[in-house]
Amino acid sequence: MSERWQRVRHHPGAVAALFLLPAGFGFVVFYLWPALRALWMSFTDYNVLRGSGDWVGLQNYQDLAADPLFWHSMRVTALYVVLNIGVQTALALAMAVMMDRLTRSAVVRGVLVLPWLIPQVVVGLLWLWMLDPRLGVVNHALDWVGIGGQDFFGSPAQVIPTLAGVNTWRFVGYTALLIFAGLQMIPRHLYEAAALDGAGEWRTFWRVTLPLLRPVLALVLVLSVVGSFQVFDLVQVATGGIGGQPGGPANSSLVIYVYIFRHAFNFNNAGYAAAMSAVLAVLLAAVTFFIMRALRGSRSDLA
């Protein structure tokens, strides 16, 4: 082996480059380059079938600002996110605190996290059947208690709350486990001190648990808000009726991902779809920044 090769072999930069070669290739080809290309596409009338596009400047962004369906889909998505996050976070927090007080059992945690591991497509099909207006078991149960059957996925007013409910069912255990992990980091002696001072469970929760959980909650909120903004599989599978167009009935569940997807692959408007994705990316970055800032998520009171 030549001396020069020996030098290269032990140079830290060269070694690092060697180890980063495969991942770096994937990063450049499938993340960095496509991101730049998508940005360029958003200024063109790119068509996937034609495989090319011409520069149109800000046209896509102007169209988007004037597109009522885009704003509609943003509103639908926002409603979904708010319903989803509100219920999911509160429920997960309650579950995590209960687990923290009652049990370390891996079986309990395993059961609660199971739906998170199942493909979203399977979850969608499962609930499509459970919530079938005529044959589903949920409506039979509602009939039995005297409430009467609901349309769920078939009703413009109920479809978004239903989707949010199904998604909560899938993710609440996972979220609870994230919060549970955070609870484990709170030193026990703080609870004992609170108990000695005569604070009840309720007071301890608000004065000790919640403030110390803040960085974890910020992270959980970021993960779940950003994730639920991007809901796609569930809507694609569970809405629009059998054989219908996803996003239905009458576009009432047209979340932003479904709308972008439709433009890119059904209407061959990749340029327009790219512009919408770019707006979404900026929006999500802003939401993340806002949550971290509002909850001072990167600083812990424990330190």
Next chain:
Amino acid sequence: MTSTTASTDRQAVPRRPARKPRRPLRFRLSRIAAWAVLVLLMAGTLLPFYWILRTAFSTNSALFTGDQSVLPPEPTWINFQRVLGLASPEEVRAAGGSGAELQFWLYLRNSVVFATLVTVGQVVCCAMAAYAFARLHWRGRDAVFYLFLSTLMVPPIFVLIPNFVLLSEVGLLDTFAGLVAPYFFMTPFMVFFLRQFFLGMSSELEDAARMDGAGHPRIFLRICVPVMAAPLTTAAILAYVMAWNEFMWPLVAGSDPSVRVLTVGLSAFRSGQPQAAPDWTGLMAATVLGALPVILLFLAMGRRIVDSIRFTGLK
């Protein structure tokens, strides 16, 4: 068992010296109430799974009678046989199946190929990257790491369209190579996840190996990989489950039946039956089979998955 309730501690084991002071009644009641809620939540999680099993073992005609008994009214294997292609065409029609059947075995094979390739590639490539980010010292290391990490903030659909175009340009649409490529080399999550573990590794063994003149490839293979066996296994399980559940990318890049994965196949199975009464029992049997590999993996390795969750979000 000992941790269930304070009251059983006291009554069921009277001989044990009462070391703990007796809890007030209100405390015990709230504990029992909390357990009741937790059990209820677990039941709410599991019951839907039971109900798809029950449906999968029912006949389509039984569903229309509105019978909601706990056990299927006329238990049958026919739906599983139909999905697996083991039933004759007459039996299929009699059971209410449609002409368009799910090519279950093919899609299952495709899902296995896709998830396996993604898992192997991702874990190997990301472990190497994690080693470079955690155990090597070089200029610009943290800047490059944060550049990698920043892609976590890019919505997948933003890069999905250009990636689709890229594959069609190089003629890799509807091939396994193309389907696997965007996940094979790295995902930002996996690099981040493994880096956390590599950072926590003690450097004693590493130093000793270096004293003996081992180069970095040897240290990585002979020291890090064995020491990191547990986290690497966890990473592989997570990668496998995520690949198995993937839907949007295979939907656009692998729509051809020869590479179509199970999630895409299941969604097509549903939309392939316009207006006709859906074949619920067949669909639920297919759904059970589609979720089965993940559930089996979970039964075998559940504890590892559950324990890994604290690392997915937190430092």
